[in-house]
Amino acid sequence: MILLRKSLELVGANLLPTTPTQVYIFAAARKVERVAASLGALANQSHIKILPLTNASWTVPYMGEEAWWHGHYTVDYRLMGDWRLAFLPQFVRDMGHRYVLQLDDDSFITGPVGSNLVELFDSNKLVLGARKKSHETSYNSWGLPELARYFIVTHKMVPTQLFEHCEPPSLAGLYTAFEEKEAERFLTPQQVDTIGKIQLPTTGGWDKAVLFGNCVMYSIDWWFSPLVSRFVQLCRATGGHFTYRWNEQAVIGMLWQIFVDPNQFKLFDFPYEHRYLANHFVKEVEGEGTGEEPDGAEGAVAKA
DSSP: OHHHHHHHHHHHHHTTTTSOOEEEEEEEGGGHHHHHHHHGGGGGSTTEEEEEEOGGGSSOOTTOOGGGOOSSOOHHHHHHHHHHHHHHHHHHHHTTOSEEEEEOTTEEEOSOOOSOHHHHHHHHTOOEEESOEEEOOGGGTTTHHHHHHHHHHHHTOOOSSGGGGEESSSGGGOSOOOOHHHHTTTSOHHHHHHHHHTTOOSSOEEOOEEEOTTEEEEEHHHHTSHHHHHHHHHHHHHTHHHHSOOHHHHHHHHHHHHHOOGGGEEEOOSOEEESTTHHHHHHHHHTTTOOOOOOOOSEEEEEO
């Protein structure tokens, strides 16, 4: 649990001084005691709670059959994405929080955040924030823009930013461009041949812009607003978030582009690293003679 422990230490040093926060760590039930023992004194701090993942929240969703999976991602990795879309926001709301800051167990806030994030969101009427933007591959976003197109048409709405991420910049550009070299990683030759026959476009389309899910913050009221909630549930109902590994990352990316005005979004600039410092922290602890191997909990989630 080296990385989780370091992540929590950095949260305590760099987030808590300005943003009062309750930290929830979720782990498999069989690992809860082990996580607590590994964290030592940290586990007894009043702002940290270690909770078990329940069977009901950690279950392959309908339409998530393994026969249709794309890619090498494990079932637990896919379950994490579904859990973050379904259980996590509801849990946060039930606990009485208004915002959630979602972190991985290898998310490192390496310097002071510098402001109260809750006050920042409240005073600027922000609904969504993230530390880093990125671009997915079509390998991990297969079918998502087509689903967004269906939603926009059936709900007769104009997205806030989505067309800026499409070529052409209109509903006509809201599609997945077929990239044959990339497709060879997850499609059989027969499937590639079939896609060629139906003549999917090979250029243009959605640019697959997303927000990294390892450090993202959003308003619970916004998440449960009618249209946002309907789109999330539509994504889950198709099973695409699980089958094609959209996970919560690509779904939240699409929420950002469909529903969020630019002045409602904050790109954080506080010092932060994800995963890339892991080896450094492992070596640092091993240098102290612990001999402990890295084995994080399924995730660390901080909520304000």
